[in-house]
Every structure is written in structure tokens, then in C-alpha cells.
Amino acid sequence: xxxxxxxxxxxxxxxxxxxxxxxxxxxxxxxxxxxxxxxxxxxxxxxxxxxxxxxxxxxxxxxxxxxxxxxxxxxxxxxxxxxxxxxxxxxxxxxxxxxxxxxxxxxxxxxxxxxxxxxxxxxxxxxxxxxxxxxxxxxxxxxxxxxxxxxxxxxxxxxxxxxxxxxxxxxxxxxxxxxxxxxxxxxxxxxxxxxxxxxxxxxxxxxxxxxxxxxxxxxxxxxxxxxxxxxxxxxxxxxxxxxxxxxxxxxxxxxxxxxxxxxxxxxxxxxxxxxxxxxxxxxxxxxxxxxxxxxxxxxxxxxxxxxxxxxxxxxxxxxxxxxxxxxxxxxxxxxxxxxxxxxxxxxxxxxxxxxxxxxxxxxxxxxxxxxxxxxxxxxxxxxxxxxxxxxxxxxxxxxxxxxxxxxxxxxxxxxxxxxxxxxxxxxxxxxxxxxxxxxxxxxxxxxxxxxxxxxxxxxxxxxxxx
Amino acid sequence: xxxxxxxxxxxxxxxxxxxxxxxxxxxxxxxxxxxxxxxxxxxxxxxxxxxxxxxxxxxxxxxxxxxxxxxxxxxxxxxxxxxxxxxxxxxxxxxxxxxxxxxxxxxxxxxxxxxxxxxxxxxxxxxxxxxxxxxxxxxxxxxxxxxxxxxxxxxxxxxxxxxxxxxxxxxxxxxxxxxxxxxxxxxxxxxxxxxxxxxxxxxxxxxxxxxxxxxxxxxxxxxxxxxxxxxxxxxxxxxxxxxxxxxxxxxxxxxxxxxxxxxxxxxxxxxxxxxxxxxxxxxxxxxxxxxxxxxxxxxxxxxxxxxxxxxxxxxxxxxxxxxxxxxxxxxxxxxxxxxxxxxxxxxxxxxxxxxxxxxxxxxxxxxxxxxxxxxxxxxxxxxxxxxxxxxxxxxxxxxxxxxxxxxxxxxxxxxxxxxxxxxxxxxxxxxxxxxxxxxxxxxxxxxxxxxxxxxxxxxxxxxxxxxxxxxxxxxxxxxxxxxxxxxxxxxxxxxxxxxxxxxxxxxxxxxxxxxxxxxxxxxxxxxxxxxxx
Numbered sequence: 001x002x003x004x005x006x007x008x009x010x011x012x013x014x015x016x017x018x019x020x021x022x023x024x025x026x027x028x029x030x031x032x033x034x035x036x037x038x039x040x041x042x043x044x045x046x047x048x049x050x051x052x053x054x055x056x057x058x059x060x061x062x063x064x065x066x067x068x069x070x071x072x073x074x075x076x077x078x079x080x081x082x083x084x085x086x087x088x089x090x091x092x093x094x095x096x097x098x099x100x101x102x103x104x105x106x107x108x109x110x111x112x113x114x115x116x117x118x119x120x121x122x123x124x125x126x127x128x129x130x131x132x133x134x135x136x137x138x139x140x141x142x143x144x145x146x147x148x149x150x151x152x153x154x155x156x157x158x159x160x161x162x163x164x165x166x167x168x169x170x171x172x173x174x175x176x177x178x179x180x181x182x183x184x185x186x187x188x189x190x191x192x193x194x195x196x197x198x199x200x201x202x203x204x205x206x207x208x209x210x211x212x213x214x215x216x217x218x219x220x221x222x223x224x225x226x227x228x229x230x231x232x233x234x235x236x237x238x239x240x241x242x243x244x245x246x247x248x249x250x251x252x253x254x255x256x257x258x259x260x261x262x263x264x265x266x267x268x269x270x271x272x273x274x275x276x277x278x279x280x281x282x283x284x285x286x287x288x289x290x291x292x293x294x295x296x297x298x299x300x301x302x303x304x305x306x307x308x309x310x311x312x313x314x315x316x317x318x319x320x321x322x323x324x325x326x327x328x329x330x331x332x333x334x335x336x337x338x339x340x341x342x343x344x345x346x347x348x349x350x351x352x353x354x355x356x357x358x359x360x361x362x363x364x365x366x367x368x369x370x371x372x373x374x375x376x377x378x379x380x381x382x383x384x385x386x387x388x389x390x391x392x393x394x395x396x397x398x399x400x401x402x403x404x405x406x407x408x409x410x411x412x413x414x415x416x417x418x419x420x421x422x423x424x425x426x427x428x429x430x431x432x433x434x435x436x437x438x439x440x441x442x443x444x445x446x447x448x449x450x451x452x453x454x455x456x457x458x459x460x461x462x463x464x465x466x
Numbered sequence: 467x468x469x470x471x472x473x474x475x476x477x478x479x480x481x482x483x484x485x486x487x488x489x490x491x492x493x494x495x496x497x498x499x500x501x502x503x504x505x506x507x508x509x510x511x512x513x514x515x516x517x518x519x520x521x522x523x524x525x526x527x528x529x530x531x532x533x534x535x536x537x538x539x540x541x542x543x544x545x546x547x548x549x550x551x552x553x554x555x556x557x558x559x560x561x562x563x564x565x566x567x568x569x570x571x572x573x574x575x576x577x578x579x580x581x582x583x584x585x586x587x588x589x590x591x592x593x594x595x596x597x598x599x600x601x602x603x604x605x606x607x608x609x610x611x612x613x614x615x616x617x618x619x620x621x622x623x624x625x626x627x628x629x630x631x632x633x634x635x636x637x638x639x640x641x642x643x644x645x646x647x648x649x650x651x652x653x654x655x656x657x658x659x660x661x662x663x664x665x666x667x668x669x670x671x672x673x674x675x676x677x678x679x680x681x682x683x684x685x686x687x688x689x690x691x692x693x694x695x696x697x698x699x700x701x702x703x704x705x706x707x708x709x710x711x712x713x714x715x716x717x718x719x720x721x722x723x724x725x726x727x728x729x730x731x732x733x734x735x736x737x738x739x740x741x742x743x744x745x746x747x748x749x750x751x752x753x754x755x756x757x758x759x760x761x762x763x764x765x766x767x768x769x770x771x772x773x774x775x776x777x778x779x780x781x782x783x784x785x786x787x788x789x790x791x792x793x794x795x796x797x798x799x800x801x802x803x804x805x806x807x808x809x810x811x812x813x814x815x816x817x818x819x820x821x822x823x824x825x826x827x828x829x830x831x832x833x834x835x836x837x838x839x840x841x842x843x844x845x846x847x848x849x850x851x852x853x854x855x856x857x858x859x860x861x862x863x864x865x866x867x868x869x870x871x872x873x874x875x876x877x878x879x880x881x882x883x884x885x886x887x888x889x890x891x892x893x894x895x896x897x898x899x900x901x902x903x904x905x906x907x908x909x910x911x912x913x914x915x916x917x918x919x920x921x922x923x924x925x926x927x928x929x930x931x932x933x934x935x936x937x938x939x940x941x942x943x944x945x946x947x948x949x950x951x952x953x954x955x956x957x958x959x960x961x962x963x964x965x966x967x968x969x970x971x972x973x974x975x976x977x978x979x980x981x982x983x984x985x986x987x988x989x990x991x992x993x994x995x996x997x998x999x
Contacts, residue, residue, distance in 0.1 A: 418672035
């Protein structure tokens with residue numbers, strides 16, 4: 001089955017994403033989808049050829065070759081590669097040279113521009129670390145706050161392409177302010193992009209709650225961006241689209257927020273509504289979750305699972321997100337009950353009994369569900385808690401532990417007082433605090449106090465327990 | 467001869483005076499008696515009493531303890547005894563008259579008088595133990611034809627030495643060299659239960675030479691009523707030989723092994739931890755490494771999986787363990803740590819036993835050379851138990867068929883699993899009930915109980931009692947801590963330091979500080995200013 005999302009996208013003939021990620025996304029689809037692979041890989045090769053990134057082109061071709069060795073696109077176009085290589089080299093040299101000239105002239109603005117060109121050039125040809133370096137150099141030559149913002153935006157994008165999420169978040173924070181940093185008001189125009197990037201980075205680091213909070217507060221200005229119009233400054237489709245914001249934000253929120261929170265912070269959020277309208281099924285799923293129609297909610301999510309698994313940022317986290325949503329649904333479902341039939345549970349969550357049994361066992365094991373399974377009556381039982389009793393038991397355990405530790409320390413002190421520390425044989429041990437070098441050399445063999453002779457005899461009776 | 471007998475019976479005065487003598491008087495008398503005894507030649511002590519019979523038959527060990535001990539030692543070491551049979555051990559061999567007298571003495575001596583003759587007493591214990599071991603070694607050559615007597619002989623020394631130790635120090639709070647001798651003897655004779663009365667006494671002190679003057683101020687005489695046994699069992703008293711670190715490490719390791727023999731993992735673990743966390747100056751001792759290896763295994767046997775203990779990670783080594791030593795343990799016990807890791811993961815994830823068995827097989831040479839094969843085998847057996855125990859955190863009720871499928875070595879052995887679970891429940895290791903609707907073990911139902919119900923549930927009163935008991939234990943410990951505190955405050959280091967501090971205080975208070983102090987102060991002041999910046 002062709003994932004619904006792509007059918008739609010193709011019918012609308014929309015350019016959804018831009019920039020480097022186009023090839024990356026196509027490659028991902030090509031290597032994971034059993035239905036779209038050929039189309040995607042061919043597109044990836046073609047797309048890569050339009051660009052300047054030889055590494056990307058080679059990756060695309062080799063991916064295609066692995067799957068369809070006979071395809072005409074599966075052979076490397078060496079002429080193209082050589083040509084582009086030469087071009088890239090001459091461009092790089094030219095830019096470096098220009099930059100040198102600017103530096104000699106000591107005109108800050110020119111130097112900044114030089115670095116900026118160099119950065120975007122490296123970004124284009126796929127040398128991300130050099131690009132990062134070039135952009136980072138700009139800082140010294142910024143004369144206005146706007147320059148700092150521009151530089152940081154570039155850095156954020158490069159960091160996201162490098163998958164160094166933490167660095168990306170740092171760059172966002174630097175211009176957005178917060179946590180002790182002074183923000184730049186000039187960045188206001190980019191607010192939506194910054195929030196989206198930050199949210200994306202949080203999600204990529206599996207901080208789903210942070211990601212959700214970030215993404216649902218995205219400035220609505222981006223939701224109306226004309227994606228196919230390169231002149232539209234709001235468009236952020238070199239990283240992610242407004243649709244992505246809706247999906248990521250919605251899923252992360254469902255995975256990490258309670259039903260009340262979902263209602264208040266997501267559904268009643270006028271800003272985020274703009275995005276949710278782009279992905280109405282996510283909105284529906286959230287609504288179902290809030291109104292405790294879990295099976296419908298899960299059904300909706302399941303029907304889009306194939307799509308989401310082809311998303312470059314969502315793929316590594318989708319299963320975990322789905323697990324969290326599902327287990328939270330089960331938890332929420334279970335709250336009012338003290339015991340539930342497994343068959344009822346299975347029905348409520350669109351599955352059969354053995355599957356739900358395994359799932360529940362897994363959840364209990366991970367500590368996600370405070371309950372126990374009764375496989376005889378085939379019910380799920382809530383764990384009874386007796387606070388008073390638990391406190392008693394804890395106190396007793398703590399007291400025992402305390403006594404034990406106390407006694408041990410006590411003996412230790414007595415040992416020291418009586419001069420019974422373990423000392424190496426004379427002349428071998430280091431004099432005072434010298435654990436270092438002699439340790440390695442002397443090694444343990446140096447410890448001459450083997451339970452020799454008699455002692456050995458004693459130890460041997462360990463065999464008595466055979 | 468009569469004169470000697472009179473001499474021997476001179477102390478304590480007979481009949482006892484109406485008013486018991488003061489401690490000082492008693493101390494004086496007893497010292498005079500010991501001086502006299504030291505002057506009597508050994509030959510006279512071994513000679514028979516004129517009226518016939520032995521000196522040992524005339525003297526009552528519970529009254530004239532010191533005299534009796536002198537005579538006993540003289541006879542054991544007497545050349546006549548040696549001549550008769552070629553070595554001391556024969557006339558003094560188990561079941562000989564002298565041997566029996568010795569054992570009787572150990573049961574009956576006066577616990578005050580014995581404090582004055584610590585060295586002699588210790589020699590007696592050492593000789594008795596050596597003798598018992600000698601015999602046990604001989605008899606172990608012919609284990610199969612062991613007669614009853616053979617078995618009795620080495621064993622006979624154990625209760626006697628045990629009561630001797632406990633009579634000297636009923637609180638059992640101070641470690642002596644006799645403890646080690648005793649425990650080793652028990653371990654070699656494989657009589658574990660009989661070691662418990664001594665092992666179960668918590669040890670709190672090691673004999674130390676405290677500041678004599680200060681000590682005497684409080685407890686001037688051996689015969690005084692001592693609050694803690696640590697004040698009369700000192701290196702000077704001779705009740706314990708001079709100790710080296712190996713002694714107490716061995717005692718605790720052997721003690722742990724005895725507990726292991728009894729499958730008392732809890733105590734074994736504690737003893738091993740004492741060894742592991744003993745202070746280390748530079749290199750760890752091999753004894754400690756042995757203890758660490760056993761500790762890793764016993765830890766598994768005691769608690770199995772950490773989830774059950776409500777701690778999320780496996781039982782950790784005591785915090786006081788020297789970090790350098792810990793590194794050395796780990797480096798030398800890698801095979802053990804690996805085995806434990808597989809055990810934990812296996813229980814947690816509900817794996818089967820295969821992986822663990824393989825690991826145990828691979829490490830066989832380590833277990834063998836460390837004599838831990840028996841423990842490893844028990845660890846393998848325990849895996850099944852803890853797998854079942856682990857089930858109760860996920861399940862409330864299961865059929866035997868389910869349990870078999872999840873935990874048994876043989877997935878079709880329902881009857882075996884049923885028996886195993888019943889055994890776990892009846893031995894109090896598993897809080898559950900089992901119902902048998904039919905004869906087919908496959909259909910038996912196991913219900914894991916809540917802590918509030920089931921056979922192991924404890925009522926609130928019981929819980930309360932346990933808490934009160936525990937409180938008392940800790941209070942007891944605090945009493946000992948005070949004693950140790952006092953002792954520490956009498957050490958040279960502490961007093962030296964305290965003096966210095968006092969001086970410094972005075973120096974600061976008075977204007978007339980020495981040149982050096984003033985200089986030092988000025989310097990300190992400077993440093994403070996720097997710190998403020």
C-alpha cells in the first residue's frame with residue numbers, strides 16, 4: 001500500500017521540502033520503503049545530480065545499485081563527478097582567495113560576507129564540519145545584532161544537518177535568550193523557526209515533553225508559509241515544514257502529557273491550532289485521546305504509521321512514541337478499575353488477548369504500569385498499596401541497613417585504631433599515599449600475604465558445599 | 467609437698483571472708499599469688515600428691531583457677547609425659563586423662579581470675595586446638611573407616627574452646643586470636659552449627675593498647691567490673707596474641723564460609739563485607755580478593771535480583787571500601803562480575819538459564835582454582851528460584867504450566883515445577899498460595915500474595931515489634947560507639963592534636979604568642995584576604 005501522505009503530496013504536486021534534506025529524505029524512503037524504493041532512489045539520484053554534493057550522489061547511487069543493479073541510474077556518472085569536483089575545487093579556491101583579500105583589507109563587513117559565502121558553499125557541497133567552522137568564524141566580524149542572528153540561524157541549520165542536536169539547541173538559546181542569556185530582539189522574525197528547531201532537537205534527543213512544549217508554542221506565522229515560493233522568508237522547509245511541526249508536536253504531546261494538559265495546552269491552544277489544521281487527523285487523534293476513545297485514537301495513529309516511519313526525523317523515535325502513547329492510553333484506561341478482563345482490554349486496544357498479555361507484561365516489567373496479571377482468571381489486577389504498611393516496611397529496611405552500615409564502619413574504625421590496616425609486605429608497598437606508579441609495576445603479585453599453607457586448607461573447605 | 471599444696475590453695479582465701487575484698491585488695495592478693503606460683507618449679511607441680519592422686523584432682527578449677535591452670539600447663543609440658551609416649555600430643559592426646567581435664571577446665575574456670583593469666587590461658591587454647599587439628603588430620607586419611615571416636619575427638623575440643631571464649635568475654639564483643647583458632651577448627655572439622663554461638667556474637671572491638679594511664683583511671687584492675695570487654699582484653703593482658711591484619715580478615719572470611727555452609731547468606735554477606743571494606747594502606751590483601759569473589763556470588767544467592775530488594779541496582783560494595791582496593795578486586799575477579807551481570811540481566815529480562823550455564827562452564831577453571839565451584843553451582847540453582855520470585859512482580863496468578871514454560875529447565879516437567887514451587891512456598895521463600903483443582907500438576911494454580919495477605923504476611927503488631935527490636939539493636943550499637951569514641955579520645959594522636967588546638971586557641975587569645983605563631987597568623991591573614999578577592 002502506498003502511504004497515504006505521499007499519494008496526497010504527489011497529487012498536489014507540491015514541493016514539500018527543500019535543501020539538503022531532500023536527498024536525505026529520499027534516500028531514507030528508498031532504503032526503508034518496500035513500495036516506493038525505486039521511485040525514491042531514482043529521484044534521489046536525480047536530485048543529487050542537481051546539487052553539488054558528490055558524497056550524497058555517491059550514496060544515492062550505491063543505495064540504488066544495491067537494490068536494482070541493472071538500473072541505468074545505478075552506475076556512477078564519472079564524468080559528472082569529475083566535472084563537479086573540479087568546479088567545487090575552483091570555487092572553493094576562489095572563495096578562500098577572496099576571503100584572504102578581505103582579511104588583508106580589514107573590512108569587517110567584507111570578511112563577514114566572505115565567511116558567510118564560504119559557509120554556505122561548504123554546506124552545499126556537504127562538508128558540514130568545514131561549513132560549521134566557517135560560520136562560527138563570523139562571530140568576530142559581526143557589526144550588528146542582525147548579523148549575529150543570521151549567523152546563528154545558519155549554524156542551527158548546519159548543526160541539524162550534522163545531527164548535533166545539543167549544539168543546535170545552544171545556538172537557538174544564544175539568540176533567543178533565556179536561561180541566563182540575553183536574547184536578541186532582532187531574532188523575533190525567526191521566532192517560529194527557532195522554536196521549531198529547538199523542538200526538533202529535543203525530540204531527536206528523546207526529550208519528548210520538552211519537544212512537545214516547544215513545538216506547540218511555535219509562532220503561528222510559519223503555518224501560512226508558501227513552501228514553494230523561495231522568496232517567502234517564513235518558509236523553513238530546508239529543515240521542516242509546518243505539517244511536520246503539527247505531527248511532531250502532536251505526537252510528542254500525546255506521548256508525554258496528561259489528558260487535561262492535552263486539552264488545555266494543545267487543543268485549546270490558538271497558536272498551535274493553525275498548525276494542527278494542516279494535519280487534521282492528528283487533531284482528531286488528540287481529541288479521541290482526550291475524550292478517552294483510545295481505540296479510535298490508536299487506529300488513526302496506526303493508519304499513519306507507515307508514513308511516519310518514512311520521516312527522516314521521526315523514524316528513530318516513532319516506535320518509542322507509539323509505545324508511550326499506547327501505554328499511557330492503557331494506564332489511563334485502567335485508572336478507574338481495580339481489575340479488568342484481558343479480553344476487554346484487548347478489544348479496547350484493537351488487538352488480541354495474547355498480544356495484549358505480552359504487552360502488559362512488558363509494561364509491568366518496565367515499571368510503566370502498577371498492576372499484576374492474573375493468567376488464571378485472565379484479568380489485570382490493580383496493585384493494592386497500603387501506605388502505612390509500606391512506610392513501616394521501609395523504615396524497618398532502612399533501620400536494618402543503617403545498623404549494618406554502622407557496624408561495618410565501626411569495625412573499620414576499630415581496625416584502624418588497633419593498627420590492623422592491610423599493608424603490603426615491607427619494602428614493597430609504597431611509602432604513604434603512593435598508590436600510583438608502583439601499583440601497576442608491583443601489581444597484585446607483590447601482595448605477599450597469600451593465605452598460604454594452613455589458610456589454603458581452610459579455604460579449600462569451600463568445596464564442602466558441592 | 468604439703469607446703470606447695472597450701473601455696474596453691476592460698477588464693478582465693480578459703481572459706482571466703484564475710485566481706486568480699488575490695489577490687490584493690492583482690493588485685494593485690496592475686497598478684498602475690500601469681501608471683502608465688504611463678505617461683506614453684508614445674509617438677510613439683512607434676513608430682514603426685516602425697517596422699518595419692520593427682521594435684522589436678524585436689525584443686526577445684528572453678529575456685530583455684532590460676533593454680534589449676536599452672537598445674538595443667540606444667541603437666542602437659544612435663545618431660546615425663548614426653549618420655550612416656552614420645553611427644554606431648556600422646557599423653558595429652560584426645561581422650562587422655564589430661565585432655566579431659568583440660569576440657570573440664572575450660573568449662574569451669576573462674577572468669578575473673580582468668581584475666582590475670584591471659585598468656586597462660588591463651589597457650590592452653592592454642593595447644594588444645596593444635597592437638598585437635600592434629601588428630602583430625604590423621605583421621606581424615608581414613609575418612610571412610612572413621613570410627614565414632616575418631617569423629618568425637620577433634621570435635622570435642624570445639625565446645626570446650628567455645629565456652630572458654632564465651633566465658634572470658636560473655637559479650638563476645640572483642641576479637642581475640644582465640645576466635646580465629648576456634649573458627650578455623652570448626653571449618654576444618656565441618657561442624658558449622660557449633661561455631662554459631664561465637665560467630666553470632668557481634669564483634670565490635672579489636673584489642674588495642676590504649677593510653678595506659680587514662681585507662682587505669684577508670685578501670686584500674688582486671689578484676690573490676692568492666693563495662694566492655696575491650697577494656698580488659700588488651701594486648702598487654704595476653705588474652706589475645708598480638709594481632710596482624712591477616713588475623714581478623716581470616717576470621718571474617720572463615721566465619722563467612724561457615725555461614726555459607728549453613729546457607730545463611732545474610733550473615734555470610736555481612737562478614738564478607740567486613741573483609742572487603744577493611745582499611746587498606748596500599749595494596750589489597752589476597753584474603754580480601756578471595757572475599758570479594760565469594761561476595762559476588764553470595765550476593766546473588768542472598769538477594770538474587772535487585773528489583774526484589776526495592777533497590778534498583780545490585781547490592782553495592784560497602785561505601786567505605788577503599789577505591790583502589792576495589793579496582794584491584796574487580797581486575798582480579800572479572801569472571802565473577804561477568805557471571806553476576808548475566809545473572810541479573812537474565813532474571814530481569816526473563817531469559818532462560820542457558821546463557822548462565824554457558825558462562826559458568828567457561829569460567830570453570832576460575833571457580834575451581836578459587837574453590838568456589840560449589841557456590842557457583844548454587845548460584846545456578848538459585849537462578850530458577852529467583853526467576854519464579856521475579857514473576858510475582860508481574861503476575862498475580864499463574865498455572866504451573868505457565869511457570870514451567872517461563873522458568874523450568876525442562877519445559878515439559880510440570881510435576882517437577884509443581885514440587886519446586888510447593889517447596890519454595892513451604893520453606894517460606896515465596897509468599898504465595900497454591901491450589902490443586904486436579905491431580906494433574908499442569909493445572910495447579912499459584913497465586914502470589916500481596917504483602918498484606920498470604921502465608922508470609924505480617925500483621926501490624928509484628929511489624930511494630932520488629933521495628934522496636936531494630937531500634938534496640940541500634941541503641942545497643944550506639945552504646946558501643948560511645949565506648950569507641952572514648953577510646954579514640956585517649957589515643958596519642960588525638961590527645962596530641964587536642965593539645966595543639968588548645969595551644970593555638972590560647973595563643974590567639976593571649977597577646978604573647980611566639981614569633982612563629984605571629985608569623986603564621988600574619989600569613990594566614992594574607993591568605994584570607996586573597997580568598998576574599
